[in-house]
Amino acid sequence: EVQLVESGGGLVKPGGSLRLSCTASGFNFNTYTMNWVRQAPGQGLEWVSSITSSSSYIYYGDSMKGRFTISRDNAANSLFLQMSSLSVEDTAVYYCAREDLTGRLDFWGQGTLVTVSS
Amino acid sequence: DIQLTQSPSSLSASVGDRVTITCRASQNIDTYLNWFQQRPGTAPKLLVYVASSLQIGVPSRFNGSGSGTDFTLTITNLQPEDFATYYCQQSYNVPRTFGQGTKVDIK
Numbered sequence: 001e002v003q004l005v006e007s008g009g010g011l012v013k014p015g016g017s018l019r020l021s022c023t024a025s026g027f028n029f030n031t032y033t034m035n036w037v038r039q040a041p042g043q044g045l046e047w048v049s050s051i052t053s054s055s056s057y058i059y060y061g062d063s064m065k066g067r068f069t070i071s072r073d074n075a076a077n078s079l080f081l082q083m084s085s086l087s088v089e090d091t092a093v094y095y096c097a098r099e100d101l102t103g104r105l106d107f108w109g110q111g112t113l114v115t116v117s118s
Numbered sequence: 119d120i121q122l123t124q125s126p127s128s129l130s131a132s133v134g135d136r137v138t139i140t141c142r143a144s145q146n147i148d149t150y151l152n153w154f155q156q157r158p159g160t161a162p163k164l165l166v167y168v169a170s171s172l173q174i175g176v177p178s179r180f181n182g183s184g185s186g187t188d189f190t191l192t193i194t195n196l197q198p199e200d201f202a203t204y205y206c207q208q209s210y211n212v213p214r215t216f217g218q219g220t221k222v223d224i225k
Contacts, residue, residue, distance in 0.1 A: 035214070037162075045154075045162060045205055047214040059212040062119070095161055103209025104152050104167035111161055 002026040009112030022079040022096030030074035038092040124217035130225040141206035150210035
């Protein structure tokens with residue numbers, strides 16, 4: 001069974017940093033592109049970042065460039081999102097999602113809540 | 119960046135109704151368009167990928183169509199569990215983008 005479990009969310013002050021993790025199981029993690037998608041309270045979905053299977057290609061949404069860093073450890077079946085210079089606008093549930101060759105995000109984790117507040 | 123515009127933003131329907139949601143892309147995205155369902159407090163669930171392919175396990179009352187810039191998600195014989203918010207998403211290029219969502223609630 002495919003499972004994605006996010007962790008690392010919590011309360012952080014504006015300007016602070018946080019590192020999110022996503023642990024994968026039930027599939028060959030090292031063959032899939034992985035994504036982060038976020039959802040602010042009461043708002044829609046916003047794509048954050050993606051990383052290809054061997055980390056050869058990395059992409060970010062415009063508002064994340066220079067502040068967020070995506071990475072992965074295929075040996076540990078883990079995906080990460082290092083977030084810095086956080087603002088209240090970054091408050092959201094952050095989901096990790098698996099992407100296959102057609103570009104479909106076919107499996108999602110349950111999400112982890114990041115709250116940026118003083 | 120490719121913009122996706124969904125319409126309507128919300129709609130009210132009854133069990134058994136047929137519902138149609140549209141998604142318009144700001145440029146040609148071929149058939150690289152996916153549809154998701156999200157119930158409150160849960161992660162999005164993939165319904166349709168590459169415009170018209172039904173994800174495994176999704177009921178056949180869900181149907182996706184379209185290509186280029188105009189896409190449609192149709193739900194026939196609406197069921198109680200279908201009251202949710204629906205999002206389109208393009209996988210044509212990066213940055214990936216989502217539509218703003220369409221909330222389907224009970225009339």
